[in-house]
Amino acid sequence: MPESSLDLFKQKTCEVIDRRKDELIELSTQIHNHPELAFQEFKAVEWMTEFLKKERLSVEKGIGNLPTAYRADHKGSTDSPKIALLAEYDALPGIGHGCGHNIMAVISPAAAIALKEAVPDHPGQISVFGTPAEENGGGKALLCKRGALIGYDAALLVHPAVCYEVDYKSIGCQTFRVEFFGKAAHASAAPEKGINALDAMIHSFNMINALRQHVKPDVRIHGIITNGGKASNIVPDYTSGEFTVRSTDDDYMDEILDKVLKIFRASADAVGCTVKFDFNEARYATMQTNQVLAKAFAENMKSLGLPVQDRDPNRGMGSSDIGNVSHEMPAVEGWFKIADEDVQAHSPEFAAAAISPAGHKALLDAAKTIAMTTLDLIYRPDFLKAIKEEFDQNVSPIRYKLG
Numbered sequence: 311m312p313e314s315s316l317d318l319f320k321q322k323t324c325e326v327i328d329r330r331k332d333e334l335i336e337l338s339t340q341i342h343n344h345p346e347l348a349f350q351e352f353k354a355v356e357w358m359t360e361f362l363k364k365e366r367l368s369v370e371k372g373i374g375n376l377p378t379a380y381r382a383d384h385k386g387s388t389d390s391p392k393i394a395l396l397a398e399y400d401a402l403p404g405i406g407h408g409c410g411h412n413i414m415a416v417i418s419p420a421a422a423i424a425l426k427e428a429v430p431d432h433p434g435q436i437s438v439f440g441t442p443a444e445e446n447g448g449g450k451a452l453l454c455k456r457g458a459l460i461g462y463d464a465a466l467l468v469h470p471a472v473c474y475e476v477d478y479k480s481i482g483c484q485t486f487r488v489e490f491f492g493k494a495a496h497a498s499a500a501p502e503k504g505i506n507a508l509d510a511m512i513h514s515f516n517m518i519n520a521l522r523q524h525v526k527p528d529v530r531i532h533g534i535i536t537n538g539g540k541a542s543n544i545v546p547d548y549t550s551g552e553f554t555v556r557s558t559d560d561d562y563m564d565e566i567l568d569k570v571l572k573i574f575r576a577s578a579d580a581v582g583c584t585v586k587f588d589f590n591e592a593r594y595a596t597m598q599t600n601q602v603l604a605k606a607f608a609e610n611m612k613s614l615g616l617p618v619q620d621r622d623p624n625r626g627m628g629s630s631d632i633g634n635v636s637h638e639m640p641a642v643e644g645w646f647k648i649a650d651e652d653v654q655a656h657s658p659e660f661a662a663a664a665i666s667p668a669g670h671k672a673l674l675d676a677a678k679t680i681a682m683t684t685l686d687l688i689y690r691p692d693f694l695k696a697i698k699e700e701f702d703q704n705v706s707p708i709r710y711k712l713g
């Protein structure tokens with residue numbers, strides 16, 4: 311199709327978003343005022359799916375066997391390509407929407423309804439995926455693992471931030487719990503009859519500290535003791551802890567995870583305990599930003615006058631389940647500024663920014679960018695081909711290996 315027609319479609323889609331801005335902001339504010347934790351986001355899902363149903367998208371709730379996940383489809387004039395527009399809506403304990411997911415809840419639905427209204431006969435299929443529990447539980451990782459995202463050609467997501475960026479990076483991570491089982495005894499009268507489960511835990515921490523000296527610098531291993539015994543005069547017969555292993559290399563993380571598990575087993579052996587592991591089902595993979603897709607995403611942001619900057623290579627990394635999606639299909643997560651650099655994510659100040667005028671502006675700008683990039687994907691076959699080529703060359707499927 312000629313460039314001018316594509317530009318016209320982009321313009322019409324953005325106009326719909328501007329025209330409907332009041333109700334979009336109202337939805338974001340409503341979700342902000344009713345924060346819901348991981349896998350409990352029933353109100354947010356109800357409000358967003360009702361909104362999408364009213365616009366005649368076909369909605370399926372509970373996809374991937376997750377009650378607070380949903381998919382809303384608009385089928386165009388052809389079966390392909392299929393574009394996944396992702397949404398998040400979980401809040402944080404204590405500080406509510408301190409990660410601004412109330413904005414993310416509305417962005418992709420807003421883009422989808424605008425595309426449907428402005429270009430109803432578009433080729434392909436647009437699906438909004440409501441993905442729960444990003445902060446704690448990895449809804450996207452579970453949806454990927456359970457096959458809910460199979461058959462899609464690209465995925466788009468946006469996150470509120472303190473700058474405008476497109477080359478999002480995240481570190482892979484696996485969280486698990488460890489339990490040691492020993493034998494209780496009087497710590498003074500008969501210590502020789504006891505098997506000290508706390509010793510096994512302390513040995514594990516010490517050996518993990520020794521291991522840290524011999525791993526690549528990007529590795530993170532951190533843990534806490536959740537049960538360290540009952541009283542100082544009882545040999546602890548039970549201890550438990552929670553640990554997370556992270557790396558920016560998914561294969562290397564497997565190696566480190568093996569070493570860490572060996573440490574727990576060896577500690578149990580040394581003390582005479584037994585050990586049990588319980589792994590989070592959702593392992594977060596590293597983010598593989600598709601650079602061709604990210605470049606087009608950035609161009610659309612710039613067309614709105616947004617100052618997109620290169621990623622600061624010195625910035626620390628957290629983990630996000632968008633990483634898993636990026637191993638399934640070409641994916642991008644764009645960052646939209648809602649607060650100044652000195653405001654930290656996961657803080658009350660960031661939560662306040664998520665319903666500030668800057669937060670509302672980010673919602674509208676992001677919805678427009680998602681909509682315009684979707685138009686690029688469905689109307690420019692060469693572009694879609696190029697992002698797929700990059701994906702095929704650079705990204706390997708994720709394995710959900712658990713120790």
Ligand SMILES: [Zn+2]
Nearest residue numbers: 409445655656
């Ligand atoms: Zn967060």
Ligand SMILES: [Zn+2]
Nearest residue numbers: 409411444469
């Ligand atoms: Zn977040």
